[in-house]
Amino acid sequence: MTDHDEGESVIRRKRFSGGPARSFLSSLASDERIFAADLAVDRAHVVMLEEQGIIGGEDAATILAALDDVEAAGFDALPDGEDVHEAIETAVVEAAGSVGGKMHTARSRNDEVATCIRYQLREELLEALEATIELREALVGVASEHTETVMAGYTHLQPAQPTTLAHFLAAYEEGVARDTDRLLAAFDRTNQSPLGAAAFAGTPFDLDRERTATLLGFDGLIENSMDAVTARDFLVETLAALASLGVTLSGLAEDLILFSHKGLLELSDEYASTSSIMPQKKNPDTLELVRATAGDAAGALQGLLTTLKGLPRAYNRDLQKAAPHVWDTIGDVTEATSVAAGAVATASYDETAMANAAGDGFSTATGVADRLAMAGLPFRTAHEIVAQAAESLEGGAGHDGQAGHQGTRPGTPTDQAAALAAIQAATVAVTGEELASLVPVDDVAEILDPAASVATRDSRGGPAPDAVEAGLSLASTAIETDQDALAARNRLLAGAATDLAAEVSARD
Numbered sequence: 391m392t393d394h395d396e397g398e399s400v401i402r403r404k405r406f407s408g409g410p411a412r413s414f415l416s417s418l419a420s421d422e423r424i425f426a427a428d429l430a431v432d433r434a435h436v437v438m439l440e441e442q443g444i445i446g447g448e449d450a451a452t453i454l455a456a457l458d459d460v461e462a463a464g465f466d467a468l469p470d471g472e473d474v475h476e477a478i479e480t481a482v483v484e485a486a487g488s489v490g491g492k493m494h495t496a497r498s499r500n501d502e503v504a505t506c507i508r509y510q511l512r513e514e515l516l517e518a519l520e521a522t523i524e525l526r527e528a529l530v531g532v533a534s535e536h537t538e539t540v541m542a543g544y545t546h547l548q549p550a551q552p553t554t555l556a557h558f559l560a561a562y563e564e565g566v567a568r569d570t571d572r573l574l575a576a577f578d579r580t581n582q583s584p585l586g587a588a589a590f591a592g593t594p595f596d597l598d599r600e601r602t603a604t605l606l607g608f609d610g611l612i613e614n615s616m617d618a619v620t621a622r623d624f625l626v627e628t629l630a631a632l633a634s635l636g637v638t639l640s641g642l643a644e645d646l647i648l649f650s651h652k653g654l655l656e657l658s659d660e661y662a663s664t665s666s667i668m669p670q671k672k673n674p675d676t677l678e679l680v681r682a683t684a685g686d687a688a689g690a691l692q693g694l695l696t697t698l699k700g701l702p703r704a705y706n707r708d709l710q711k712a713a714p715h716v717w718d719t720i721g722d723v724t725e726a727t728s729v730a731a732g733a734v735a736t737a738s739y740d741e742t743a744m745a746n747a748a749g750d751g752f753s754t755a756t757g758v759a760d761r762l763a764m765a766g767l768p769f770r771t772a773h774e775i776v777a778q779a780a781e782s783l784e785g786g787a788g789h790d791g792q793a794g795h796q797g798t799r800p801g802t803p804t805d806q807a808a809a810l811a812a813i814q815a816a817t818v819a820v821t822g823e824e825l826a827s828l829v830p831v832d833d834v835a836e837i838l839d840p841a842a843s844v845a846t847r848d849s850r851g852g853p854a855p856d857a858v859e860a861g862l863s864l865a866s867t868a869i870e871t872d873q874d875a876l877a878a879r880n881r882l883l884a885g886a887a888t889d890l891a892a893e894v895s896a897r898d
Contacts, residue, residue: 421474423717425465427509428474430890431502431585432457432482434605436493437893438598445492451897453493456485473710475499475506496595500619500705501587507713508580509606511628512883514720515577519876521727522570522635523869526563528735530865533559537855537862540841541654541744542753549751552840555739556862557853558645563865565638570872572631577879579627583608584618590704591615605893607886619705622698622712629691629716632723636684639723639730643681646733647674654743658736661729676729683726690715748840752780752804757843758813758834765829767821775820779812806838 433454440450460468460481469484471477476499483490536555543553583606586592586599592615599611612618649655657674665671694715697708755776762772783804813834817825825831836842848854851861 421477422465424506424510425474425478426461427506428478428502429457429461430509430606430887431505432478432493433894434602434890435497435585437605437890437897438601439492439495440897441601442596442598444495444595444597447897449489449492452486452489453482454894454897456482456490459485473499473503475502496588496593496597497585498587498589498619500589501584501615504584504587504619504621505606508582508584508608508624511624511713511716511720512577512580512879514724515573515580515628516876516880516883518632518635518720518724518727519570519573519577519872521724521731522566522573523872523876525727525731525734526566526570526865526869528731529559529563529566530862530869532734532737532739533557533563533858534862536739536741537858538841539739539741539744540748540844542747542750542840543853547648549747549753551756552748552753552844553853554844554855554858555741555744556855556858559734560858560861560865562638562642565641566635567865567868567872569631569635569638572634573628574872574875576624576628576631578609580624581607581609581879582612582624583610584612584621587612587615587618590619605886605890607883609882616703620701620703620709622694622709625694625712625716626691626698629687629694629719632716632719633684633687633691635727636687636723639726640681640684642730642734643677646737647677647681650674652743652747654740654747656738656740657733658738660736661733677733680726680730680733683722687719687723690719745840749804749806749838752783752809754804754809754838754840754843755780757837757846760846761833761837762817762829767828771820775813775816778816778819779809782812782816783809804838806835809838810835 436445436450436453436457439445440447445453457478460478463481465474467481468474468477469480471480479490479494482493533556536559539555540552541555541558542549543551543558583599583603585602585606586597603609603611612621646655646657650657657672657677659672661674661676662672663675664673694712697711697715701708758779759769759772759776762775763769767775810831814825814831817823817828821828825834837846844853846854848857850857852858
Protein backbone atom coordinates (compact mmCIF):
# COMPACT_ATOMS: atom_id res chain seq x y z
CA MET A 391 0.00 0.00 0.00
CA THR A 392 0.99 3.63 -0.30
CA ASP A 393 -0.12 6.88 1.27
CA HIS A 394 1.05 9.17 -1.52
CA ASP A 395 -0.03 9.74 -5.09
CA GLU A 396 1.45 7.43 -7.71
CA GLY A 397 4.66 8.86 -9.16
CA GLU A 398 4.96 11.45 -6.41
CA SER A 399 8.23 11.72 -4.55
CA VAL A 400 8.08 10.84 -0.86
CA ILE A 401 10.57 13.66 -0.30
CA ARG A 402 9.47 16.43 -2.65
CA ARG A 403 5.67 15.91 -2.53
CA LYS A 404 3.57 17.77 -5.10
CA ARG A 405 5.13 21.20 -4.77
CA PHE A 406 8.65 20.17 -5.77
CA SER A 407 8.02 16.98 -7.75
CA GLY A 408 7.59 18.41 -11.23
CA GLY A 409 8.93 21.07 -13.54
CA PRO A 410 11.68 21.33 -16.13
CA ALA A 411 14.51 21.27 -13.54
CA ARG A 412 13.65 17.82 -12.18
CA SER A 413 15.87 15.95 -14.63
CA PHE A 414 18.65 18.50 -14.14
CA LEU A 415 18.60 17.82 -10.41
CA SER A 416 18.55 14.05 -10.80
CA SER A 417 21.64 11.90 -10.33
CA LEU A 418 19.71 8.63 -10.49
CA ALA A 419 21.14 7.62 -13.87
CA SER A 420 24.66 7.57 -12.43
CA ASP A 421 23.79 6.25 -8.96
CA GLU A 422 23.76 2.53 -9.75
CA ARG A 423 27.30 2.37 -8.42
CA ILE A 424 26.09 3.11 -4.87
CA PHE A 425 22.85 1.08 -4.97
CA ALA A 426 24.23 -1.74 -2.80
CA ALA A 427 25.92 0.79 -0.51
CA ASP A 428 22.64 2.58 0.12
CA LEU A 429 20.90 -0.68 0.99
CA ALA A 430 23.64 -1.53 3.49
CA VAL A 431 23.48 1.94 5.05
CA ASP A 432 19.68 1.71 5.29
CA ARG A 433 19.87 -1.67 6.99
CA ALA A 434 22.50 -0.60 9.50
CA HIS A 435 20.50 2.53 10.33
CA VAL A 436 17.27 0.56 10.84
CA VAL A 437 19.00 -2.02 13.06
CA MET A 438 20.43 0.78 15.19
CA LEU A 439 17.06 2.57 15.40
CA GLU A 440 15.43 -0.62 16.66
CA GLU A 441 18.23 -1.33 19.16
CA GLN A 442 17.89 2.20 20.52
CA GLY A 443 14.13 1.85 20.88
CA ILE A 444 13.48 4.64 18.39
CA ILE A 445 11.36 2.33 16.23
CA GLY A 446 9.72 -0.92 17.20
CA GLY A 447 10.92 -4.40 16.33
CA GLU A 448 7.93 -5.17 14.10
CA ASP A 449 8.39 -1.94 12.16
CA ALA A 450 12.11 -2.65 11.75
CA ALA A 451 11.36 -6.13 10.42
CA THR A 452 8.84 -4.71 7.94
CA ILE A 453 11.30 -2.12 6.65
CA LEU A 454 14.12 -4.65 6.39
CA ALA A 455 11.87 -7.03 4.45
CA ALA A 456 10.99 -4.20 2.07
CA LEU A 457 14.69 -3.50 1.56
CA ASP A 458 15.19 -7.17 0.71
CA ASP A 459 12.48 -6.85 -1.93
CA VAL A 460 14.12 -3.72 -3.35
CA GLU A 461 17.45 -5.52 -3.56
CA ALA A 462 15.90 -8.56 -5.24
CA ALA A 463 14.14 -6.39 -7.83
CA GLY A 464 17.38 -4.58 -8.63
CA PHE A 465 18.36 -1.07 -9.50
CA ASP A 466 16.45 -0.96 -12.79
CA ALA A 467 13.17 -1.60 -10.98
CA LEU A 468 13.47 1.50 -8.79
CA PRO A 469 10.85 4.21 -9.21
CA ASP A 470 11.91 7.52 -10.64
CA GLY A 471 13.61 9.88 -8.23
CA GLU A 472 16.20 12.56 -7.89
CA ASP A 473 18.74 10.02 -6.72
CA VAL A 474 19.09 6.43 -5.63
CA HIS A 475 18.43 7.35 -1.98
CA GLU A 476 15.05 8.89 -2.73
CA ALA A 477 14.18 6.09 -5.15
CA ILE A 478 14.91 3.38 -2.58
CA GLU A 479 12.96 5.19 0.12
CA THR A 480 10.03 5.61 -2.26
CA ALA A 481 10.14 1.89 -3.07
CA VAL A 482 10.23 1.00 0.64
CA VAL A 483 7.21 3.22 1.36
CA GLU A 484 5.36 1.70 -1.58
CA ALA A 485 6.05 -1.78 -0.21
CA ALA A 486 5.63 -1.15 3.52
CA GLY A 487 3.16 1.72 3.63
CA SER A 488 3.54 4.48 6.17
CA VAL A 489 5.82 2.28 8.29
CA GLY A 490 8.39 2.63 5.53
CA GLY A 491 8.57 6.32 6.30
CA LYS A 492 10.20 5.48 9.63
CA MET A 493 13.37 4.31 7.86
CA HIS A 494 14.53 7.89 7.47
CA THR A 495 14.05 8.78 11.13
CA ALA A 496 17.01 10.73 12.57
CA ARG A 497 18.73 10.85 9.22
CA SER A 498 19.16 13.23 6.30
CA ARG A 499 20.10 12.49 2.74
CA ASN A 500 23.14 14.62 3.53
CA ASP A 501 24.71 12.16 5.95
CA GLU A 502 23.24 9.23 4.04
CA VAL A 503 24.88 10.08 0.72
CA ALA A 504 28.20 10.94 2.37
CA THR A 505 28.16 7.52 4.02
CA CYS A 506 27.24 5.68 0.82
CA ILE A 507 30.05 7.33 -1.13
CA ARG A 508 32.61 6.36 1.50
CA TYR A 509 31.18 2.83 1.75
CA GLN A 510 31.51 2.22 -2.00
CA LEU A 511 34.77 4.07 -2.51
CA ARG A 512 36.64 2.03 0.07
CA GLU A 513 35.75 -1.18 -1.84
CA GLU A 514 37.16 0.28 -5.03
CA LEU A 515 40.22 1.56 -3.21
CA LEU A 516 40.94 -2.00 -2.11
CA GLU A 517 40.76 -3.12 -5.73
CA ALA A 518 43.17 -0.36 -6.74
CA LEU A 519 45.51 -1.35 -3.92
CA GLU A 520 45.46 -4.97 -5.01
CA ALA A 521 46.37 -3.89 -8.54
CA THR A 522 49.38 -1.88 -7.31
CA ILE A 523 50.63 -4.85 -5.33
CA GLU A 524 50.28 -7.11 -8.36
CA LEU A 525 52.27 -4.62 -10.44
CA ARG A 526 54.99 -4.49 -7.81
CA GLU A 527 55.16 -8.28 -7.75
CA ALA A 528 55.53 -8.32 -11.54
CA LEU A 529 58.30 -5.72 -11.44
CA VAL A 530 60.20 -7.54 -8.69
CA GLY A 531 59.65 -10.90 -10.36
CA VAL A 532 61.16 -9.82 -13.68
CA ALA A 533 63.89 -7.79 -11.99
CA SER A 534 64.99 -10.83 -9.97
CA GLU A 535 65.70 -12.65 -13.23
CA HIS A 536 67.78 -9.80 -14.65
CA THR A 537 70.12 -8.54 -11.93
CA GLU A 538 73.05 -9.03 -14.32
CA THR A 539 71.32 -7.93 -17.52
CA VAL A 540 73.30 -4.82 -18.41
CA MET A 541 71.55 -2.07 -20.33
CA ALA A 542 71.96 1.62 -21.08
CA GLY A 543 70.58 4.09 -18.60
CA TYR A 544 69.22 7.26 -20.15
CA THR A 545 68.90 10.91 -19.21
CA HIS A 546 67.32 13.35 -21.66
CA LEU A 547 66.64 10.23 -23.76
CA GLN A 548 70.37 9.91 -24.41
CA PRO A 549 72.74 7.16 -23.17
CA ALA A 550 74.10 8.33 -19.82
CA GLN A 551 75.51 5.47 -17.72
CA PRO A 552 75.20 1.70 -17.91
CA THR A 553 72.82 0.08 -15.48
CA THR A 554 70.83 -3.16 -15.33
CA LEU A 555 67.31 -4.10 -16.29
CA ALA A 556 66.72 -5.09 -12.66
CA HIS A 557 67.80 -1.64 -11.45
CA PHE A 558 65.46 0.02 -13.95
CA LEU A 559 62.45 -2.11 -12.97
CA ALA A 560 63.18 -1.78 -9.25
CA ALA A 561 63.07 2.00 -9.64
CA TYR A 562 59.45 1.75 -10.79
CA GLU A 563 58.63 -0.71 -8.03
CA GLU A 564 59.66 1.86 -5.43
CA GLY A 565 57.51 4.49 -7.12
CA VAL A 566 54.48 2.20 -7.16
CA ALA A 567 55.16 1.28 -3.52
CA ARG A 568 54.74 4.94 -2.58
CA ASP A 569 51.52 5.01 -4.57
CA THR A 570 50.38 2.01 -2.54
CA ASP A 571 51.13 3.93 0.66
CA ARG A 572 49.10 6.90 -0.56
CA LEU A 573 46.14 4.69 -1.45
CA LEU A 574 46.28 2.99 1.95
CA ALA A 575 46.20 6.39 3.63
CA ALA A 576 43.29 7.44 1.42
CA PHE A 577 41.42 4.26 2.39
CA ASP A 578 41.91 4.90 6.09
CA ARG A 579 40.62 8.47 5.88
CA THR A 580 37.75 7.37 3.67
CA ASN A 581 36.76 4.67 6.15
CA GLN A 582 35.27 7.06 8.71
CA SER A 583 31.51 7.24 9.20
CA PRO A 584 29.48 10.44 8.83
CA LEU A 585 26.19 8.62 9.51
CA GLY A 586 24.15 10.18 12.30
CA ALA A 587 25.14 13.74 11.49
CA ALA A 588 21.72 14.28 9.89
CA ALA A 589 21.44 17.44 7.77
CA PHE A 590 24.44 19.03 9.51
CA ALA A 591 23.22 19.99 12.99
CA GLY A 592 22.81 16.58 14.57
CA THR A 593 19.53 15.19 15.86
CA PRO A 594 17.56 15.07 19.11
CA PHE A 595 17.16 11.29 18.79
CA ASP A 596 19.31 9.05 20.98
CA LEU A 597 21.43 7.61 18.19
CA ASP A 598 24.35 5.25 18.57
CA ARG A 599 26.68 6.44 15.83
CA GLU A 600 29.41 4.03 16.87
CA ARG A 601 27.01 1.13 16.35
CA THR A 602 26.20 2.00 12.75
CA ALA A 603 29.87 2.66 12.08
CA THR A 604 30.73 -0.81 13.37
CA LEU A 605 27.91 -2.49 11.44
CA LEU A 606 29.19 -0.88 8.25
CA GLY A 607 32.87 -1.67 8.88
CA PHE A 608 34.04 1.89 9.44
CA ASP A 609 37.09 2.46 11.63
CA GLY A 610 35.63 5.48 13.38
CA LEU A 611 33.48 8.61 13.09
CA ILE A 612 33.65 12.03 11.54
CA GLU A 613 32.85 13.65 14.88
CA ASN A 614 31.61 17.12 13.98
CA SER A 615 28.19 16.82 12.35
CA MET A 616 28.72 19.80 10.05
CA ASP A 617 32.08 18.48 8.89
CA ALA A 618 30.61 15.02 8.43
CA VAL A 619 28.19 16.09 5.70
CA THR A 620 30.54 18.64 4.12
CA ALA A 621 33.87 16.84 3.95
CA ARG A 622 34.95 15.64 0.55
CA ASP A 623 38.67 15.90 1.15
CA PHE A 624 38.76 12.11 1.19
CA LEU A 625 37.80 12.31 -2.49
CA VAL A 626 40.61 14.80 -3.10
CA GLU A 627 43.09 12.52 -1.34
CA THR A 628 41.90 9.52 -3.30
CA LEU A 629 42.09 11.32 -6.63
CA ALA A 630 45.51 12.76 -5.79
CA ALA A 631 46.77 9.25 -5.03
CA LEU A 632 45.23 7.94 -8.26
CA ALA A 633 46.71 10.80 -10.27
CA SER A 634 50.13 10.07 -8.76
CA LEU A 635 49.75 6.40 -9.64
CA GLY A 636 48.66 7.40 -13.13
CA VAL A 637 51.81 9.48 -13.57
CA THR A 638 53.97 6.57 -12.38
CA LEU A 639 52.22 4.26 -14.84
CA SER A 640 52.60 6.81 -17.62
CA GLY A 641 56.37 6.94 -17.12
CA LEU A 642 56.63 3.15 -17.08
CA ALA A 643 54.53 2.88 -20.23
CA GLU A 644 56.63 5.51 -22.00
CA ASP A 645 59.88 3.72 -21.15
CA LEU A 646 58.54 0.36 -22.30
CA ILE A 647 57.26 1.91 -25.53
CA LEU A 648 60.68 3.45 -26.19
CA PHE A 649 62.49 0.21 -25.36
CA SER A 650 60.15 -1.61 -27.74
CA HIS A 651 60.97 0.95 -30.42
CA LYS A 652 64.72 0.43 -29.84
CA GLY A 653 64.33 -3.35 -30.11
CA LEU A 654 65.33 -3.95 -26.50
CA LEU A 655 62.11 -5.78 -25.66
CA GLU A 656 59.09 -7.22 -27.40
CA LEU A 657 55.63 -6.97 -25.90
CA SER A 658 53.46 -10.05 -25.78
CA ASP A 659 50.78 -10.16 -28.47
CA GLU A 660 48.25 -9.95 -25.64
CA TYR A 661 49.45 -6.41 -24.90
CA ALA A 662 49.89 -5.21 -28.48
CA SER A 663 47.82 -4.85 -31.62
CA THR A 664 48.28 -4.46 -35.33
CA SER A 665 47.21 -1.93 -37.91
CA SER A 666 43.95 -2.09 -39.83
CA ILE A 667 45.87 -1.39 -43.06
CA MET A 668 49.54 -2.22 -42.39
CA PRO A 669 49.69 -5.95 -41.60
CA GLN A 670 53.35 -5.91 -40.58
CA LYS A 671 52.75 -3.58 -37.63
CA LYS A 672 52.90 -4.56 -33.97
CA ASN A 673 51.85 -1.57 -31.94
CA PRO A 674 52.12 -1.02 -28.16
CA ASP A 675 48.52 0.21 -28.04
CA THR A 676 47.70 -0.94 -24.53
CA LEU A 677 50.68 0.90 -23.08
CA GLU A 678 49.75 4.01 -25.01
CA LEU A 679 46.35 3.94 -23.32
CA VAL A 680 48.04 3.36 -19.96
CA ARG A 681 50.13 6.45 -20.69
CA ALA A 682 47.01 8.47 -21.50
CA THR A 683 45.29 7.54 -18.24
CA ALA A 684 47.48 9.97 -16.31
CA GLY A 685 45.97 12.90 -18.16
CA ASP A 686 42.44 11.80 -17.37
CA ALA A 687 43.29 11.35 -13.68
CA ALA A 688 44.99 14.74 -13.44
CA GLY A 689 42.02 16.37 -15.15
CA ALA A 690 39.59 14.73 -12.74
CA LEU A 691 41.59 15.95 -9.77
CA GLN A 692 41.55 19.49 -11.11
CA GLY A 693 37.82 19.24 -11.79
CA LEU A 694 37.11 18.07 -8.25
CA LEU A 695 39.23 20.78 -6.65
CA THR A 696 37.48 23.41 -8.74
CA THR A 697 34.07 22.08 -7.72
CA LEU A 698 34.97 22.19 -4.03
CA LYS A 699 36.77 25.53 -4.07
CA GLY A 700 34.88 28.23 -2.18
CA LEU A 701 31.95 26.10 -1.00
CA PRO A 702 30.52 27.19 2.35
CA ARG A 703 30.17 24.75 5.21
CA ALA A 704 27.36 22.20 5.39
CA TYR A 705 25.74 20.62 2.36
CA ASN A 706 25.56 22.31 -1.04
CA ARG A 707 24.16 20.65 -4.14
CA ASP A 708 27.50 21.24 -5.89
CA LEU A 709 28.69 18.18 -3.97
CA GLN A 710 26.50 15.99 -6.19
CA LYS A 711 29.11 16.67 -8.90
CA ALA A 712 32.06 15.71 -6.70
CA ALA A 713 31.97 11.92 -6.52
CA PRO A 714 31.64 11.28 -10.29
CA HIS A 715 35.17 12.62 -10.75
CA VAL A 716 36.37 9.69 -8.63
CA TRP A 717 34.05 7.09 -10.13
CA ASP A 718 35.24 8.02 -13.62
CA THR A 719 38.88 7.67 -12.61
CA ILE A 720 39.39 4.87 -10.14
CA GLY A 721 38.24 2.10 -12.45
CA ASP A 722 40.38 3.34 -15.33
CA VAL A 723 43.53 3.71 -13.23
CA THR A 724 43.01 0.31 -11.59
CA GLU A 725 42.61 -1.34 -14.98
CA ALA A 726 45.65 0.50 -16.35
CA THR A 727 47.68 -0.76 -13.39
CA SER A 728 46.68 -4.34 -14.12
CA VAL A 729 47.51 -3.92 -17.81
CA ALA A 730 50.95 -2.52 -16.96
CA ALA A 731 51.60 -5.49 -14.67
CA GLY A 732 50.68 -7.92 -17.43
CA ALA A 733 52.81 -6.12 -20.01
CA VAL A 734 55.87 -6.19 -17.73
CA ALA A 735 55.41 -9.84 -16.76
CA THR A 736 54.89 -11.17 -20.30
CA ALA A 737 57.35 -9.08 -22.32
CA SER A 738 60.45 -10.68 -23.86
CA TYR A 739 63.60 -8.80 -22.89
CA ASP A 740 66.47 -9.00 -25.42
CA GLU A 741 69.52 -9.31 -23.18
CA THR A 742 71.93 -9.27 -26.11
CA ALA A 743 70.48 -6.09 -27.60
CA MET A 744 70.53 -4.45 -24.19
CA ALA A 745 74.16 -5.42 -23.61
CA ASN A 746 75.15 -4.16 -27.05
CA ALA A 747 73.49 -0.80 -26.38
CA ALA A 748 74.86 -0.46 -22.85
CA GLY A 749 78.08 1.20 -24.03
CA ASP A 750 76.48 3.61 -26.48
CA GLY A 751 77.54 7.22 -26.31
CA PHE A 752 80.61 6.61 -24.10
CA SER A 753 78.26 5.70 -21.26
CA THR A 754 81.16 4.53 -19.08
CA ALA A 755 82.72 8.01 -19.00
CA THR A 756 81.46 8.79 -15.49
CA GLY A 757 82.91 5.52 -14.24
CA VAL A 758 86.32 6.51 -15.57
CA ALA A 759 86.09 9.93 -13.90
CA ASP A 760 85.10 8.28 -10.62
CA ARG A 761 88.07 5.89 -10.84
CA LEU A 762 90.48 8.77 -11.38
CA ALA A 763 88.96 10.64 -8.43
CA MET A 764 89.30 7.54 -6.26
CA ALA A 765 93.05 7.61 -7.09
CA GLY A 766 93.29 11.05 -5.53
CA LEU A 767 92.60 13.49 -8.35
CA PRO A 768 90.05 16.23 -7.65
CA PHE A 769 86.81 15.12 -9.30
CA ARG A 770 86.68 18.28 -11.41
CA THR A 771 90.14 17.48 -12.79
CA ALA A 772 89.06 13.93 -13.53
CA HIS A 773 85.89 15.29 -15.13
CA GLU A 774 87.94 17.55 -17.41
CA ILE A 775 90.19 14.67 -18.47
CA VAL A 776 87.25 12.54 -19.52
CA ALA A 777 85.48 15.50 -21.14
CA GLN A 778 88.52 16.17 -23.32
CA ALA A 779 88.71 12.48 -24.17
CA ALA A 780 85.07 12.54 -25.22
CA GLU A 781 85.66 15.56 -27.43
CA SER A 782 88.64 13.91 -29.09
CA LEU A 783 86.58 10.80 -29.76
CA GLU A 784 84.23 13.08 -31.67
CA GLY A 785 87.12 14.15 -33.84
CA GLY A 786 87.36 17.64 -32.38
CA ALA A 787 84.04 18.60 -33.94
CA GLY A 788 82.36 19.28 -30.59
CA HIS A 789 78.87 18.00 -29.91
CA ASP A 790 77.47 18.73 -33.36
CA GLY A 791 79.15 15.50 -34.49
CA GLN A 792 79.78 16.75 -38.01
CA ALA A 793 83.26 15.28 -38.34
CA GLY A 794 85.53 12.55 -37.04
CA HIS A 795 84.83 9.54 -34.86
CA GLN A 796 81.30 9.38 -33.53
CA GLY A 797 81.97 7.18 -30.50
CA THR A 798 80.30 9.48 -27.96
CA ARG A 799 77.13 10.24 -29.87
CA PRO A 800 73.85 8.70 -28.65
CA GLY A 801 73.19 5.28 -30.08
CA THR A 802 76.79 4.73 -31.22
CA PRO A 803 78.90 1.99 -29.54
CA THR A 804 82.11 3.27 -28.02
CA ASP A 805 85.39 1.82 -29.31
CA GLN A 806 86.97 0.91 -25.96
CA ALA A 807 90.55 0.84 -27.30
CA ALA A 808 90.09 4.26 -28.88
CA ALA A 809 88.52 5.55 -25.67
CA LEU A 810 91.48 4.34 -23.58
CA ALA A 811 93.93 6.04 -25.91
CA ALA A 812 91.92 9.25 -25.76
CA ILE A 813 91.89 9.15 -21.94
CA GLN A 814 95.65 8.63 -21.83
CA ALA A 815 96.23 11.60 -24.11
CA ALA A 816 93.79 13.80 -22.20
CA THR A 817 95.44 12.92 -18.89
CA VAL A 818 98.76 14.22 -20.14
CA ALA A 819 97.13 17.33 -21.59
CA VAL A 820 95.30 18.21 -18.36
CA THR A 821 97.77 17.09 -15.67
CA GLY A 822 101.12 16.82 -17.46
CA GLU A 823 101.39 13.25 -16.14
CA GLU A 824 100.94 9.85 -17.70
CA LEU A 825 97.74 7.96 -16.86
CA ALA A 826 99.79 5.03 -15.56
CA SER A 827 101.37 7.27 -12.92
CA LEU A 828 97.93 8.03 -11.49
CA VAL A 829 96.04 4.76 -11.78
CA PRO A 830 96.69 1.32 -13.28
CA VAL A 831 95.80 1.48 -16.96
CA ASP A 832 94.18 -1.96 -16.73
CA ASP A 833 91.73 -0.56 -14.15
CA VAL A 834 90.62 2.14 -16.56
CA ALA A 835 90.41 -0.34 -19.43
CA GLU A 836 88.19 -2.61 -17.34
CA ILE A 837 85.83 0.19 -16.34
CA LEU A 838 85.30 1.01 -20.01
CA ASP A 839 83.37 -2.27 -20.18
CA PRO A 840 79.72 -1.56 -19.24
CA ALA A 841 79.30 -4.72 -17.15
CA ALA A 842 82.46 -4.02 -15.18
CA SER A 843 81.41 -0.40 -14.72
CA VAL A 844 78.05 -1.49 -13.33
CA ALA A 845 79.73 -3.93 -10.95
CA THR A 846 81.68 -1.08 -9.33
CA ARG A 847 78.49 0.82 -8.51
CA ASP A 848 77.66 -1.16 -5.42
CA SER A 849 76.55 1.70 -3.17
CA ARG A 850 73.23 1.21 -1.44
CA GLY A 851 70.51 1.44 -4.08
CA GLY A 852 73.00 1.18 -6.93
CA PRO A 853 72.83 -1.08 -10.00
CA ALA A 854 75.53 -3.60 -9.04
CA PRO A 855 73.95 -7.05 -8.79
CA ASP A 856 74.48 -7.41 -5.04
CA ALA A 857 73.06 -3.94 -4.37
CA VAL A 858 70.02 -4.58 -6.55
CA GLU A 859 69.40 -7.96 -4.92
CA ALA A 860 69.45 -6.30 -1.50
CA GLY A 861 66.95 -3.73 -2.73
CA LEU A 862 64.71 -6.41 -4.20
CA SER A 863 64.75 -8.25 -0.88
CA LEU A 864 63.55 -5.09 0.86
CA ALA A 865 60.90 -4.63 -1.83
CA SER A 866 59.61 -8.17 -1.35
CA THR A 867 59.32 -7.61 2.39
CA ALA A 868 57.45 -4.35 1.80
CA ILE A 869 55.08 -6.11 -0.60
CA GLU A 870 54.31 -8.75 2.03
CA THR A 871 53.63 -6.02 4.60
CA ASP A 872 51.24 -4.25 2.24
CA GLN A 873 49.55 -7.54 1.36
CA ASP A 874 48.91 -8.07 5.07
CA ALA A 875 47.56 -4.53 5.39
CA LEU A 876 45.25 -5.09 2.44
CA ALA A 877 44.07 -8.43 3.82
CA ALA A 878 43.31 -6.85 7.21
CA ARG A 879 41.15 -4.19 5.60
CA ASN A 880 39.35 -6.77 3.48
CA ARG A 881 38.67 -8.84 6.60
CA LEU A 882 37.29 -5.79 8.39
CA LEU A 883 34.78 -5.08 5.64
CA ALA A 884 33.86 -8.73 5.13
CA GLY A 885 33.34 -9.26 8.86
CA ALA A 886 31.14 -6.19 9.12
CA ALA A 887 29.04 -7.35 6.17
CA THR A 888 28.58 -10.75 7.83
CA ASP A 889 27.59 -9.16 11.14
CA LEU A 890 25.10 -6.81 9.49
CA ALA A 891 23.55 -9.68 7.55
CA ALA A 892 23.18 -11.63 10.81
CA GLU A 893 21.48 -8.69 12.53
CA VAL A 894 19.07 -8.30 9.63
CA SER A 895 18.31 -12.05 9.57
CA ALA A 896 17.59 -11.96 13.31
CA ARG A 897 14.76 -9.52 12.62
CA ASP A 898 13.01 -11.57 9.91
